[in-house]
Amino acid sequence: MEGHITCVICPVGCKVSVRKEGVQYTIEGNRCARGEEYARNELMMPKRILTTSIGVSNGTLPLVSVKTPRPIDRARIKEIMKEIKNLSIAAPVAVGDTVVEDIDGEGTPLLATRAVSCNGGREKTTLPT
Amino acid sequence: MLKREKTDVLVIGGGAAGMACALSAAKEGVYVTLLERESSVGGVLNQCIHNGFGLQFYHQELTGPEFASRLIDDMNMENVKIISQSYVRDIDVRKRVAQVLSPDGAYEIQAGALVISTGARERPFGSLLIPGDRPAGVMPAGVAQRYVNLENRIPARKAMILGSGDIGLIMARRLTLEGVEVVSVLERMSYPGGLTRNIVQCLEDFDIPLHLSTTVTGISGDGRLRSVEISKVDENFTPVPGTSRTIDVDALILSAGLLPQVEDFSDDLEVDPMNRGFLVSNTCESSTEGVFAAGNNVAIFDLVDYVAAEGWIAGRHAALFSRGVNTSGDRVPVFRGKNISVLVPGIVDMEEHLRLYIRLRKPMEKGVVVLKELKIEKKFSYGVPSEMIQLVVNRDKLQPLMNYGKLTVEVQ
Ligand SMILES: Cc1cc2nc3c(=O)[nH]c(=O)nc-3n(C[C@H](O)[C@H](O)[C@H](O)COP(=O)(O)OP(=O)(O)OC[C@H]3O[C@@H](n4cnc5c(N)ncnc54)[C@H](O)[C@@H]3O)c2cc1C
Ligand code: SF4
Numbered sequence: 357m358e359g360h361i362t363c364v365i366c367p368v369g370c371k372v373s374v375r376k377e378g379v380q381y382t383i384e385g386n387r388c389a390r391g392e393e394y395a396r397n398e399l400m401m402p403k404r405i406l407t408t409s410i411g412v413s414n415g416t417l418p419l420v421s422v423k424t425p426r427p428i429d430r431a432r433i434k435e436i437m438k439e440i441k442n443l444s445i446a447a448p449v450a451v452g453d454t455v456v457e458d459i460d461g462e463g464t465p466l467l468a469t470r471a472v473s474c475n476g477g478r479e480k481t482t483l484p485t
Numbered sequence: 486m487l488k489r490e491k492t493d494v495l496v497i498g499g500g501a502a503g504m505a506c507a508l509s510a511a512k513e514g515v516y517v518t519l520l521e522r523e524s525s526v527g528g529v530l531n532q533c534i535h536n537g538f539g540l541q542f543y544h545q546e547l548t549g550p551e552f553a554s555r556l557i558d559d560m561n562m563e564n565v566k567i568i569s570q571s572y573v574r575d576i577d578v579r580k581r582v583a584q585v586l587s588p589d590g591a592y593e594i595q596a597g598a599l600v601i602s603t604g605a606r607e608r609p610f611g612s613l614l615i616p617g618d619r620p621a622g623v624m625p626a627g628v629a630q631r632y633v634n635l636e637n638r639i640p641a642r643k644a645m646i647l648g649s650g651d652i653g654l655i656m657a658r659r660l661t662l663e664g665v666e667v668v669s670v671l672e673r674m675s676y677p678g679g680l681t682r683n684i685v686q687c688l689e690d691f692d693i694p695l696h697l698s699t700t701v702t703g704i705s706g707d708g709r710l711r712s713v714e715i716s717k718v719d720e721n722f723t724p725v726p727g728t729s730r731t732i733d734v735d736a737l738i739l740s741a742g743l744l745p746q747v748e749d750f751s752d753d754l755e756v757d758p759m760n761r762g763f764l765v766s767n768t769c770e771s772s773t774e775g776v777f778a779a780g781n782n783v784a785i786f787d788l789v790d791y792v793a794a795e796g797w798i799a800g801r802h803a804a805l806f807s808r809g810v811n812t813s814g815d816r817v818p819v820f821r822g823k824n825i826s827v828l829v830p831g832i833v834d835m836e837e838h839l840r841l842y843i844r845l846r847k848p849m850e851k852g853v854v855v856l857k858e859l860k861i862e863k864k865f866s867y868g869v870p871s872e873m874i875q876l877v878v879n880r881d882k883l884q885p886l887m888n889y890g891k892l893t894v895e896v897q
Pocket of ligand 1: 497498499500501502503520521522523526527528529530533536537538539571572573574602603604605627630651652655746749779780781782786787788789790792
């Protein structure tokens with residue numbers, strides 16, 4: 357676990373370096389403690405929220421936007437995108453609907469972020485959260 | 486005679502600003518009509534499917550469509566009449582009458598108060614002065630975003646992005662996720678235009694190179710774009726001889742920034758020459774009484790939270806005006822001191838809290854925002870033009886301005 361990481365937590369954008377010396381890690385370049393934790397996580401397993409869209413059949417729109425409600429392993433995003441490309445769901449869709457139960461094998465679902473009504477029908481109403 | 490309808494508050498444009506405005510006006514108990522030219526409200530939020538919206542306004546990180554749907558749900562609980570597919574062609578600012586074109590024909594709406602929230606449009610290609618052909622495949626980033634996120638059309642196989650503002654960076658990631666090869670992002674400045682977070686998460690995550698001090702100096706292809714010529718530029722943006730090379734791409738995505746959409750109504754309302762949007766007070770009132778403006782047609786705001794907050798204030802004052810309640814007090818103009826480009830508002834009204842939005846001219850490691858006549862100073866470190874500085878002054882503290890007759894804002 358060694359390398360250089362740009363901390364993105366605040367606009368300062370510190371260049372944080374992580375080096376291994378024996379069993380100890382030296383973390384340098386961060387101007388505050390948040391940068392240390394960020395760099396550690398980025399080197400061990402960077403995670404990102406994935407937002408994209410998938411096809412809708414019989415809807416008033418051809419696509420519905422979706423997201424993972426929590427960050428997923430960045431390294432797997434490419435292969436997950438390939439899977440998503442082959443999916444489509446049927447209208448109506450409401451905001452918050454589960455589109456895929458488990459997209460990353462870790463139990464992270466894919467949720468709709470927009471409502472799409474059936475072609476010719478009314479939009480499915482969403483309950484205010 | 487054209488058919489004429491009546492309403493208390495008429496909101497023109499149903500983006501984040503217009504929706505927040507309609508909602509807050511309705512909460513004041515007046516009749517509100519919201520006109521939107523597209524078939525659904527939401528504005529640019531509908532195509533911004535990434536997350537990063539709403540941390541201040543809803544205290545939650547949402548995607549653009551989720552932010553819009555929260556506002557739509559809230560509006561549905563209030564008395565707001567939403568009319569989509571209605572384009573406002575013209576307004577009479579003194580009589581507060583709007584002329585509307587819709588699939589059902591043309592009609593007029595007479596309003597007690599008007600709010601203009603028509604957002605921004607992308608800087609046109611012509612303004613970039615790139616020599617060469619004008620083939621298909623050269624498009625603004627927002628248009629590409631619309632194709633990919635709303636229309637299910639992928640506009641390229643191999644693309645280059647010109648301009649490193651956040652929209653360009655977000656499109657670099659979006660196109661890559663959809664299987665397009667993004668060869669590089671070019672920026673003619675010596676520093677990136679977008680947020681560090683987007684540089685890391687949209688470019689570095691996908692190994693997309695960012696070339697600074699570089700621009701497109703030629704375009705070729707007949708019918709469809711075939712290649713672009715790129716060159717290094719000096720600090721005056723003049724191409725450096727001997728640095729040009731040709732790269733084959735079938736799309737050039739332009740992220741040249743946004744311009745407030747004012748031209749439809751700018752003959753009658755004052756425009757701030759630097760913000761390039763409507764000149765407004767901190768009650769969001771334009772240069773004409775009873776006509777308000779909020780959102781990206783006032784200035785380009787970087788956060789939807791600011792846009793919605795301003796819409797909210799506009800809605801409240803518009804509602805009060807339409808009921809004949811005079812909410813405006815003494816006013817003084819705001820002057821721009823050094824190091825500032827965008828500055829909102831242009832006028833301070835003593836009756837409302839002052840929310841200042843400031844954009845720096847250039848990155849500054851350290852600085853102080855000085856409100857001269859109020860003797861208020863705010864220090865900041867690592868200020869960048871891509872992130873506005875927001876400052877709020879309680880209206881109780883504004884009285885000293887009356888002695889000076891003005892407010893000067895500068896950054897030292
Ligand atoms: C690509 C991109 C990414 C962004 N990312 C973020 C982010 O991560 N986080 C964040 O907080 N903010 C982000 N923003 C900023 C934020 O989304 C915008 O500032 C905000 O949504 C603008 O709202 P608005 O209401 O001013 O304008 P708009 O959304 O443009 O709304 C204007 C509306 O008016 C309608 N209209 C215009 N003229 C007329 C007329 N004559 N008659 C009738 N209707 C009319 C239009 O159709 C449109 O619906 C981003 C913006 C863009 C473009
Ligand atoms: S390390 Fe601290 S100061 Fe530096 S960018 Fe990260 S959060 Fe900001």
